[in-house]
Amino acid sequence: MDMDARCQNAAAAQTPDELLVQRCKRGCQQSFAELYQRHAGRLMPMLWRLGGGRLALAEDWLQDSFLLAWRKLDQLNEPARFGAWLKRLSINLALSDRRRVALVTDALVLEAQTMPEPPWPAADLDLERAVAALPRRARAVLVLFCLEGLSHAEIAAAMGIDPGTSKAQLHRARQILKESLS
Numbered sequence: 001m002d003m004d005a006r007c008q009n010a011a012a013a014q015t016p017d018e019l020l021v022q023r024c025k026r027g028c029q030q031s032f033a034e035l036y037q038r039h040a041g042r043l044m045p046m047l048w049r050l051g052g053g054r055l056a057l058a059e060d061w062l063q064d065s066f067l068l069a070w071r072k073l074d075q076l077n078e079p080a081r082f083g084a085w086l087k088r089l090s091i092n093l094a095l096s097d098r099r100r101v102a103l104v105t106d107a108l109v110l111e112a113q114t115m116p117e118p119p120w121p122a123a124d125l126d127l128e129r130a131v132a133a134l135p136r137r138a139r140a141v142l143v144l145f146c147l148e149g150l151s152h153a154e155i156a157a158a159m160g161i162d163p164g165t166s167k168a169q170l171h172r173a174r175q176i177l178k179e180s181l182s
Contacts, residue, residue, distance in 0.1 A: 021079035024070070036066055039083055043090050049143040050094045053132035061097065065090040087148070088158075095140060095159050130180045138173035141166050 015034065023031035043062055051057035069086050076085055131139060140159065144150045145166070150158070152166040159166070 016080065017082040018080040021073065021076060021082050025073055032066075032070060035082065035086075039086055040066070042083070043087065046087075046143060046148055047090060047094055049128075049131060049147065050091075050140055052134075052136070052139060053128065061090065061094045065093050068093060091144065091148070091150075091158050126181065127177075130177050133180070134173050134176055137161075138169045138176065141169040142173035142177075145170050 015031075017035065017038070020031040020035050024035065040062060043065065044058060047058040047061045047065075048055060051061065065086065068089055072089070076082065078085075131142065134142065137159070141155055144155045144158070145152070152163040152170075155161075155166040156163040161169075
């Protein structure tokens, strides 16, 4: 089977990430579209929370993450771990976009009580609103630790802080949530 035929078949639901990445490295955009379809839905809730419930910001980060992934595909040494690699790229991109996040932080605090519902089913909208109202660093640590399963060492490396600061920010976030939800 030639490359064009393999590229055309890349949209098959059971095609492993590893094979799709290999095809992408050879220029198959359809394979990259399949990777996008497969992973965008997994990243969006995390990015939405990191952005304090700002859908437009989360969508920008998602798009930027995939553009960055396309440009850096040659740096991916383990194609089978594309999802984990993309998640790390997305986290790093969102956390490093401090300028944009800082511009909306004040607006987030004011809008937290009228925050729109997330674009997916939310178990507890009050909790989502409370998380969105957290201070930016505390919210980032909470989302990455509790929802994404990163360790304090991983969070510290991604955010450029000490692991102890990550632990302190998590404690702060939990205290604020406890007060705001009681």
